[in-house]
Amino acid sequence: MVASFDTHLFWEALTSDPYWKGALLALGLATVSLATAVVIGFLLALGRGSRLRTVRGLVFFYNWLFRATPTLLQLIFVWYALPQVWPVFAGNWFTPFEAAFVTLSLNEAAYMSEIIRAGLLSVDPGQELAGRALGMTRRQILRRVIVPQAIRIVIPPTGNEFITLLKLTSLASVISLHELLTASQELAAVGFRYPESYLAALVYYLGIVSVLMVLQDRLERRYTWSSARRRRVAAPAVPVVAHDAR
Amino acid sequence: MTEAILRADSLHKRYGELEVLRGVTFEVGRGEVKVIIGPSGSGKSTLLRCLALLEEPDAGDVMLGGARPGRAEVGMVFQRFNLFQNMTALANVMVGLTDVRRLSKREAREQALELLERVGLKDKTEQYPEELSGGQQQRVAIARALVMKPKVMLFDEPTSALDVELVREVLDVMEGLARDGMTMVVVSHELRFAHHVASSILMMDQGVIVEEAPPGQFFSAPAHERTRRFLALVE
Ligand SMILES: Nc1ncnc2c1ncn2[C@@H]1O[C@H](COP(=O)(O)OP(=O)(O)OP(=O)(O)O)[C@@H](O)[C@H]1O
Numbered sequence: 001m002v003a004s005f006d007t008h009l010f011w012e013a014l015t016s017d018p019y020w021k022g023a024l025l026a027l028g029l030a031t032v033s034l035a036t037a038v039v040i041g042f043l044l045a046l047g048r049g050s051r052l053r054t055v056r057g058l059v060f061f062y063n064w065l066f067r068a069t070p071t072l073l074q075l076i077f078v079w080y081a082l083p084q085v086w087p088v089f090a091g092n093w094f095t096p097f098e099a100a101f102v103t104l105s106l107n108e109a110a111y112m113s114e115i116i117r118a119g120l121l122s123v124d125p126g127q128e129l130a131g132r133a134l135g136m137t138r139r140q141i142l143r144r145v146i147v148p149q150a151i152r153i154v155i156p157p158t159g160n161e162f163i164t165l166l167k168l169t170s171l172a173s174v175i176s177l178h179e180l181l182t183a184s185q186e187l188a189a190v191g192f193r194y195p196e197s198y199l200a201a202l203v204y205y206l207g208i209v210s211v212l213m214v215l216q217d218r219l220e221r222r223y224t225w226s227s228a229r230r231r232r233v234a235a236p237a238v239p240v241v242a243h244d245a246r
Numbered sequence: 247m248t249e250a251i252l253r254a255d256s257l258h259k260r261y262g263e264l265e266v267l268r269g270v271t272f273e274v275g276r277g278e279v280k281v282i283i284g285p286s287g288s289g290k291s292t293l294l295r296c297l298a299l300l301e302e303p304d305a306g307d308v309m310l311g312g313a314r315p316g317r318a319e320v321g322m323v324f325q326r327f328n329l330f331q332n333m334t335a336l337a338n339v340m341v342g343l344t345d346v347r348r349l350s351k352r353e354a355r356e357q358a359l360e361l362l363e364r365v366g367l368k369d370k371t372e373q374y375p376e377e378l379s380g381g382q383q384q385r386v387a388i389a390r391a392l393v394m395k396p397k398v399m400l401f402d403e404p405t406s407a408l409d410v411e412l413v414r415e416v417l418d419v420m421e422g423l424a425r426d427g428m429t430m431v432v433v434s435h436e437l438r439f440a441h442h443v444a445s446s447i448l449m450m451d452q453g454v455i456v457e458e459a460p461p462g463q464f465f466s467a468p469a470h471e472r473t474r475r476f477l478a479l480v481e
C-alpha cells in the first residue's frame with residue numbers, strides 16, 4: 001500500500017463541486033464541439049469531392065491550417081488574439097467556454113472531414129448507381145443510402161475523436177476554463193495533496209470514456225444491417241486516417 | 247417488326263483515350279427481348295448504362311417511345327445486384343415508390359409485397375441483403391426495378407456473379423417477364439436462355455454491333471467470322 005494516500009480526501013475531491021462541474025464542462029464541451037465538427041466536417045468532405053477547383057482548394061487550405069498548427073496555440077490565438085483583430089469577439093459573451101468551443105470544433109472539423117470522406121468513399125459506388133437507376137436524386141441517395149452506410153464506418157474513428165477531444169478540453173485550463181484539470185490543480189495547490197487531487201480527475205476521465213464505449217457499441221449495432229446485429233458485431237474495415245498528435 | 251419503343255441512335259462514348267462506343271444504333275420493339283453478347287471490354291455495359299441514362303453519351307440520342315426516357319422508365323438490373331445494404335428486401339423495393347413516385351408508405355408497401363411475391367420472395371421481405379443468397383438478392387433487385395413500372399428492363403449480366411445452382415431461379419423470373427410481354431435488353435452469355443427467349447441476338451465487338459439476327463440464324467449460321475470465333479469460345 002502507498003504510504004500516504006488519504007482515501008477520505010480522495011473521496012471528498014471526487015464528490016466536490018469543482019470536480020463534477022469540471023467533468024460536466026469537459027463532457028459538454030467535447031460533445032458540442034464534436035457535434036459541430038461533424039456538421040462542418042460533413043460539408044468539408046462534400047467540398048473535397050466538389051467539381052469546382054476553388055472549393056476543393058478551400059477545403060485543402062482549411063485542413064492544412066488546422067492540422068499543421070498546435071491546438072494549444074490555436075486556443076490561445078482564439079482567446080487572446082482574435083478579440084483584438086475582430087471586435088465581435090471582444091464582447092462579454094465571449095467566455096473561455098465559447099473560445100474553447102470555437103477552437104475545438106473548428107479544429108476537430110478538419111479531422112472529422114477526413115474521417116467522413118473516407119467513410120463516404122468506402123460505400124460501394126454500385127449503391128449510388130442503383131439509386132440513380134431508380135430515379136433518386138443525388139440528395140436522396142446521400143440521405144437514404146450513402147450516409148447511413150458511411151455512418152457505420154465512421155462510428156469507431158469518431159469515438160476515438162471524442163476521446164481525443166475530451167482530453168483536449170484540458171488545454172482550456174490555460175485560458176482559465178474551470179474544467180477538470182483546473183479543478184484538480186486548484187485543489188492540489190491548496191493542500192499539496194497531489195495523489196488524491198489528480199487521481200480524482202483521472203477517475204472522471206476514465207468514467208466518461210467507459211460510458212462512451214458502451215454507447216458506441218450500441219450505436220454500432222444499430223447501424224449493422226443483418227441478423228448479426230444481435231450477436232457481437234465484427235468491426236468492419238476502418239479506413240485508416242492519419243492520426244497525428246495535437 | 248413491332249414499333250420501336252427504345253431507340254439508340256449512333257451512340258458514341260469515350261473514356262479519355264479509349265473509345266468505348268463507336269456509333270451504336272439499335273432499337274427494341276415493344277415486347278421484344280434482345281440479348282447482347284460480346285467479348286469483355288466490347289462496351290456492353292457502357293451501352294446499357296447509356297440506355298438507362300446512367301451515363302451521358304458524347305454523341306447520339308436515346309429515345310423511349312419518341313421522347314427522352316423519364317425517371318426509372320428504363321429499369322436496370324446489375325451484375326452485382328447493388329441492393330441497398332442498409333435496407334431490408336421490402337424497403338429496397340419500396341424506396342423508389344416512396345421517394346421517387348411519392349406514393350404513401352401503405353401503397354408502396356402493398357405494391358412492393360406484390361412484386362416480391364411475384365419473384366418468389368414473399369417470406370424474405372424482412373431480410374437484409376447480406377442475409378440473402380445471390381439469387382435471392384438478384385430477384386429482389388429485379389422486383390425493385392419492376393415496381394417502378396418501367397417500359398423497358400435492362401439486365402447487365404444478371405447471372406454471372408451467381409453460383410451455378412442459383413442461375414436458374416433468376417433466369418426463370420426473367421423468362422416469366424418475357425412471357426408477360428416485358429420489353430427487355432439482356433447482356434448475357436447464357437446461350438440457352440438466349441436461344442429460348444430472345445427475339446434477336448446482337449454481337450458487340452470493339453464498340454460496335456457486329457451483327458444482329460434471330461437466335462436460330464445467329465447460332466446456326468452467323469454471318470461474321472468474329473461471331474463464329476466468339477461463339478466457339480463461349481460454348
Ligand atoms: N467509368 C469508366 N472509366 C474509364 N473506363 C471505363 C469506364 N467504364 C468502362 N470503361 C472501359 O470501357 C471499356 C468497355 O467497358 P464495358 O464495361 O462497357 O465493357 P463490357 O463489354 O461490359 O465488358 P465485360 O464483359 O467485361 O463486362 C473497358 O475497356 C473498360 O475498361
Ligand SMILES: [Mg+2]
Pocket residue numbers: 290291292402403
Ligand atoms: Mg460489362
